[in-house]
Amino acid sequence: MTHRRDVSACGSLTSMRVAIAAAVACIAGCSSESFVGQDAGSTKDSGAAADAGAGADASSGIPDAAPPDAAPDPNGICPPVGNTSPADCPEGGVFWNGRCYFFTGNLERWSDAHTRCAEKGAYLATITCATEHAKIRSLIFDITNVGATRAPSWTWDEDEPWGYADWPGGVEPPADPDLQCLWLSNDSKFYPAPCGATAKVLCEIGPRVSP
Numbered sequence: 089m090t091h092r093r094d095v096s097a098c099g100s101l102t103s104m105r106v107a108i109a110a111a112v113a114c115i116a117g118c119s120s121e122s123f124v125g126q127d128a129g130s131t132k133d134s135g136a137a138a139d140a141g142a143g144a145d146a147s148s149g150i151p152d153a154a155p156p157d158a159a160p161d162p163n164g165i166c167p168p169v170g171n172t173s174p175a176d177c178p179e180g181g182v183f184w185n186g187r188c189y190f191f192t193g194n195l196e197r198w199s200d201a202h203t204r205c206a207e208k209g210a211y212l213a214t215i216t217c218a219t220e221h222a223k224i225r226s227l228i229f230d231i232t233n234v235g236a237t238r239a240p241s242w243t244w245d246e247d248e249p250w251g252y253a254d255w256p257g258g259v260e261p262p263a264d265p266d267l268q269c270l271w272l273s274n275d276s277k278f279y280p281a282p283c284g285a286t287a288k289v290l291c292e293i294g295p296r297v298s299p
Contacts, residue, residue, distance in 0.1 A: 166216065166217035166219050166220065167185065167187065167216050167217065167220055167294070167295075167297055168295065168297070169185055169186040170185060170186030170187040170293075170294030170295050171186055171294070171295060172186050172187055172188050172293050172294045174188075176188055176293055177190065177293070178190050178208065181293075182223075182227060184223050185220075185223075185294075186294060187292060187293065187294030188210075188292070188293040188294065189213060189223075189224065189227060189290060189291070189292055190208075190210070190290075190291055190293075191227075191232075191288055191289060191290055191291070192204050192205070192208070192288075192289040192291060194288075194289065195286040195287060195288060195289075196233065196286055196287070196289050197283065197284055197285065197286055198212075198233050198237070198269040198281075198283045199283065201233040201287075201289040202235070202245065204289055204291070205235075205289065205291035205292075208291060209293065210291035210292055210293045211235060211245055211246065211291065211292055211293075211296075212233060212234055212235030212245055212289070212290070212291060212292070213234045213235055213290040213291060213292040214234065214235045214236070214244040214245060214248050214292065214296070214297070215234060215244075215252060215254075216244070216248060216249070216251060216252055216297050217251070217252050218252065218254075221252070221254060221276070224272070224276070224290070225276040227290070228272050228273075228274060228276050228290075229274055230274055230287070230288050231271050231272070231273055231274065231279075231281075231287040231288065232271060232272045232287055232288040232289070232290050233269070233270075233271060233287045233288065233289050233290065234270050234271070234272055234290055235248075235270075235292075236250070236269070236270035237268055237269050237270065237283070238263065238267075238268045238269075238270075238280065239268065240263070242260075242270070244297075246296055248296050248297045249297060253278055254276070254277055254278050255277065255278050256275075256277045256278075256279070261280055264280060266282055267280035267281055267282060268280070268282075268283055269281050269282070269283040271287055272290075
């Protein structure tokens with residue numbers, strides 16, 4: 089059975105920092121087995137599960153390109169169609185828009201998560217528009233590392249442009265020197281997080297968005 093962690097389940101949250109502290113407490117209280125045991129291709133609904141289970145199968149129904157008549161995304165810079173093929177997707181990965189998204193299966197600190205993705209020829213997932221976020225949202229069950237840090241302003245890994253964000257309540261939290269890395273919670277909202285705390289790791293294979 090998949091065990092979800094919910095930031096709100098760890099107590100009444102009165103500030104973003106309290107929310108992150110509660111999330112870390114949740115992590116400490118949950119066995120890592122509940123995360124590693126979750127299939128990397130698990131999704132929130134049966135349709136998405138079929139996508140993930142198909143992995144590199146081109147007949148999975150996951151589009152390998154954005155619809156040609158798709159309107160520009162007004163909420164950010166949508167990623168261009170990638171040059172990745174389904175065969176490049178590891179087992180359990182999800183192929184979408186010429187890109188591949190997959191979990192490593194481990195809980196890692198942000199710096200270790202960055203390294204783990206690089207070892208697999210990938211990078212920590214970046215979210216550059218609402219359309220991409222919607223796809224990633226279907227994959228997220230638990231607190232997850234993604235590829236952004238704040239130094240001093242938020243930027244995606246390798247300087248991909250920061251053109252999209254989805255903070256709780258629609259407002260970016262105040263800067264906090266203890267919360268310099270980015271997590272997605274199981275509600276897929278953006279949360280500033282302590283870089284030394286561990287979370288799941290979502291990697292991406294595909295071309296980066298140029299500034």
